[in-house]
Amino acid sequence: MMNDRILGVLGGMGPLASAEFMRSLTLQTPALRDQDHIPAILVSDGRVPDRTAARQGLGPDPLPALIRGIRILEAAGCGAIVIPCNTAHGWYGGMAAATALPILHIVDAAAADLRAQGIEGGRIGLMGTAATLAMRLYEDHLPGYEVIRPDAAEQAELVTPGIELVKAADEAGAYTPLAEMAARLHARGARAVVLGCTEIPLGIAAGPPLPFLVVDTVAALARAAIAWSRA
Amino acid sequence: MMNDRILGVLGGMGPLASAEFMRSLTLQTPALRDQDHIPAILVSDGRVPDRTAARQGLGPDPLPALIRGIRILEAAGCGAIVIPCNTAHGWYGGMAAATALPILHIVDAAAADLRAQGIEGGRIGLMGTAATLAMRLYEDHLPGYEVIRPDAAEQAELVTPGIELVKAADEAGAYTPLAEMAARLHARGARAVVLGCTEIPLGIAAGPPLPFLVVDTVAALARAAIAWSRA
Incomplete structure (x- = not known):
């Protein structure tokens, strides 16, 4: 035991x-x-x-x-x-x-998950709250990675509303904007997308699985x- | 607030x-x-x-x-x-x-849910652990209802294994025996089936919804x- x-x-x-x-x-x-x-x-x-x-x-x-x-x-x-x-x-x-x-x-846990998925460096996508992005929580704890992120319009139109929908218990409604943003980061070359706000994996789980690697920080x-x- | x-x-x-x-x-x-x-x-x-x-x-x-x-x-x-x-x-x-x-x-909560679903008396089914059944937790707190329950063989072959599967994190595997037992109680005239062990609703949620009233005690x-x- x-x-x-x-x-x-x-x-x-x-x-x-x-x-x-x-x-x-x-x-x-x-x-x-x-x-x-x-x-x-x-x-x-x-x-x-x-x-x-x-x-x-x-x-x-x-x-x-x-x-x-x-x-x-x-x-x-x-x-x-x-x-x-x-x-x-x-x-x-x-x-x-x-x-x-x-x-x-939690960023150490995310980094361990990236390594466990075989991603030791290179470009990764990051989704999170505006504050997480502004504080550079991930960039400053993930040396060796190039972190790309939504632009300000995408943050305001896709990520922030998606997070707020989960906080209001509408996981299904959150799927579309969050999955769209993750797909855009993948299309821009991210080898994996870090779901760096604990509401985001709940929205992503409410629809079809994403066809690329993600890090579920929960x-x-x-x-x-x-x-x-x-x- | x-x-x-x-x-x-x-x-x-x-x-x-x-x-x-x-x-x-x-x-x-x-x-x-x-x-x-x-x-x-x-x-x-x-x-x-x-x-x-x-x-x-x-x-x-x-x-x-x-x-x-x-x-x-x-x-x-x-x-x-x-x-x-x-x-x-x-x-x-x-x-x-x-x-x-x-x-x-929890039995008061279940009774309130029965009433909220319009069931003020009559025959109801009860599924729970062998100990819950032996202690008559529901019968002694639910005057006005006729409580029917699995027989000893059904308890041993369907309900107890279903509960144990959920405790071992196999919710999908728990669905079949638990749903089968609930259907049998319904067929015996239960107006609703009380899922009177908090593992049971997790197993039932892992498959198609049951086509009769249940009380989810969680x-x-x-x-x-x-x-x-x-x-």
């Missing part, structure tokens, strides 16, 4: 992505019965101030709310933290400084958590 | 049902953005001793582990508790005696939680 360490999940950003993270964690853990699974505590608190608005100077700082969630996970005895929200990793430094627990970085983060649990 | 009360979810029994509860809670909450959702803390700890084995005298008492989970939810500031596992409600009295927080009973419990949040 390797499941004596409790995983802390700082979630609610959004809540549907957190539920999908828990599902992905469960389905990817080799298990025949309940007792084989990784014990986990999920704090799903959508009241964390909007990360994109904060980064654009249009809303309050989410860091205090993020740290309140971390305190709950610490008190519950968790041994590590994952955050199924790419944009929240813009506050990674502040969170890491506030806790002794390791926080498994599933990739779940695999990083499983690796931590077994280490 | 009506979301200042935190919902506590005592889960992990099994973990996939807990993830589905979080998804159902999110999808059924009227919301356009993260901040509209009900704050929730999920303790997903599959290490809780097997409830069916305990009731059959074949394993340790799960009550101490259940109460440890409740203590985490209390410490995190939760205002009520839900438990997305029917069988665990066999220890409802012991849990309720151990906490001042209200625990929303979705029903989520609706009870939403009603609590708004009360």
